[in-house]
Amino acid sequence: MAGLNVSDAQRAWVAEATYYLALCHYSPTGWRPLAVYDQQGEAVGFLMWAVDPEDASVWLGGIMIDGRRQGQGLGRAAVTAAIYGPVRAGTGSLRFRTLVRA
Numbered sequence: 001m002a003g004l005n006v007s008d009a010q011r012a013w014v015a016e017a018t019y020y021l022a023l024c025h026y027s028p029t030g031w032r033p034l035a036v037y038d039q040q041g042e043a044v045g046f047l048m049w050a051v052d053p054e055d056a057s058v059w060l061g062g063i064m065i066d067g068r069r070q071g072q073g074l075g076r077a078a079v080t081a082a083i084y085g086p087v088r089a090g091t092g093s094l095r096f097r098t099l100v101r102a
Contacts (some may be wrong), residue, residue, distance in 0.1 A: 001035060002047055007067035017046040022049055036065065036078040043067045045078055062088035 003015040024031040029050050029071035036045030051058055060082060065075045 001043060004043065004064065004066045006064055006070075007070065010064075010067070012063050015062070017062075017064060020048050020064075024064070029062065033069060034078075034082060036074060038069070038074065044074055046079055047082055049082060071083060 001021060006014045006015045006016065020031075021033055023029075024033040031048045031050045033046065033048050035043055037045065038044050046062060047060060047064070048062040049058055049060050061077065063075065063079065065078070
């Protein structure tokens with residue numbers, strides 16, 4: 001995961017995968033990491049998820065695809081797989097956090 005890099009245009013919006021891995025390890029929130037692999041088994045991205053203890057909703061965060069592999073539908077496929085895979089198990093709702101800058 002440490003070799004993944006976001007594009008220069010996204011650096012203000014998305015952190016490197018190593019930052020998100022540290023959050024998963026040290027944050028009391030309970031973030032869980034998921035690596036994104038292509039069909040050849042190469043790591044191409046990362047996302048993380050957590051369950052909100054207040055309402056049992058699932059949050060996705062830290063979604064990133066390596067800048068060299070963007071535009072191939074990998075991010076869409078990763079989010080779809082996360083929604084219908086381990087993230088959705090046992091929950092009735094899914095939430096996304098977005099960052100909006102003026």
